[in-house]
Amino acid sequence: MRRISLFDTTLRDGEQSPGVNLNVKEKLEIARQLERLGMDVIEAGFPASSNSDLLAVQEIAKTVKNSSITGLARSVKGDIDAAWEALKYSEEPRIHVFLATSPIHMKYKLNKTPDQVIETAVNAVKYAAKYFPVIQWSAEDACRSELPFLAKIVEEVIAAGAKIINIPDTVGYITPKEYGEIFKYLQQNVKGIENITLSSHCHDDLGMAVANALAAIENGVNQIEGTINGLGERAGNTALEELAVALHIRNDYYNATTGLVLNEIKRTSDLVSNLTGMIVPANKAVVGKNAFAHEAGIHQDGVLKEKTTYEIISPELVGVTTNSMVLGKHSGRHAFKSRLVELGYSLSDEELNKMFKAFKELTETKKEITDEDLKALMLEEKVATNDNGYELESLQVQFGTAQIPTATISLKTKDGEIIQEASTGAGSVEAIYNTLERCIGTTIQLTDYRIQSNTSGRDALAQVYVKVKIGDGEASGRGVAQDVLEASAKAYINAVNRCTIVPEKLGAI
């Protein structure tokens, strides 16, 4: 059976999804889980784009050992230098350099002639080869490029040292048959291509990203790029969990497999969704809440008689489990630890004590603690960021249909100072945010607010995602609590804590 290599770009193209903004700790947490999932290559970021991206790629390159780490660079020396700075610690440094090849991109975006584009691409690959033993080269907007020109530039970059050639459908325009034909054409018209790994990178603008990637595999492509949950620029990228499961379930047809540990898929999907705030639609293939639910009577009858009547993927295959042990107020440390271990966490004694305390606090208000609750607790602990150091001491909200909502808040600064303020708003959440703004002492613009429940049931934990702007700085934040107002306050404080420019502005209003 053919072995298809998977290249995950959740931390680069996935992070280009509007509204997604991950910090270094969060990226590292996702990278570690991608490694556990068995990803072959992780594109950890675009090092030249910001200091924090460079740092994140560097941290990931130092930490992750079982997946290759790469970073994106334009065909400019500065980008390649930044990529080297970020990747020089990885075991086999590899870079991903790109340049657009379609007439529309060359003329309007790059303002270069086709010959200048070839020269730029070749120079970039040669420059990258001074540092990197493995160079992947991408022809941005390849699928709207003229095939003879595409073949010519691919041949030149191979001669310059590129080892992997990626043919992106940057704008999600191509159809599966046409995409397969591009690869056939290149295989027949490019000298040296037989020694090269061909790669696919598809976008989902017309809903064909997974189908196009599968067509690429059918036409000799051995590396597929994509993201978890199909995140990515605009409509997103090939959803790698869908592709891997399609190859597994239909190996009779594709005769190809990946190195993914399939039962880590659900956990990875949940982690990415929680940290990015990009909620997975219930009907999403493979990882959606309804992917294994049977609602209609005839289907339920069939499944009760024989599962395979309506179920082609078993939930266990992708790590969807139902747990029979209920954790609650009377559970002890052993049951708590054993469930966490079953969920894949390993904790030191100190961490266990801390988590057990948080768990017990939660049981004061919540009868049954589900796996989702445990994952939320663990996540809060692992990626908590407190750079600006604000902590919620207390929150009180007065609400009545015939009165103006009023919030009173005590906030602790990182120096231990307690700030107390009260303010009103059109609703309870606005009252809280107006009060927090007063406590923090600077103008804070709320640009996004989303709420979801962690599990079903009236006592489910609430998860709130917000995005705030403070001057030129922007950050997203997440808050989890049983009460939606407390979760709203925590998310806002978390976002402020992640915004680097707050302290100088203290006291501005």
Ligand SMILES: CC(=O)SCCNC(=O)CCNC(=O)[C@H](O)C(C)(C)COP(=O)(O)OP(=O)(O)OC[C@H]1O[C@@H](n2cnc3c(N)ncnc32)[C@H](O)[C@@H]1OP(=O)(O)O
């Ligand atoms: C298809 C993709 O997904 S590609 C990846 C897209 N991802 C991102 O853009 C996210 C990160 N980007 C950034 O942080 C910024 O865009 C930066 C730091 C890279 C560059 O910022 P700026 O220098 O301000 O340039 P800006 O983004 O406005 O414009 C891009 C410039 O790069 C040029 N460019 C675009 N692609 C390439 C390339 N592959 N090689 C060389 N130059 C390129 C453009 O022509 C433009 O040049 P110009 O200023 O001479 O007109």
Ligand SMILES: CC(C)C(=O)C(=O)O
């Ligand atoms: C940089 C390349 C691979 C890309 O993201 C695209 O073309 O969509």
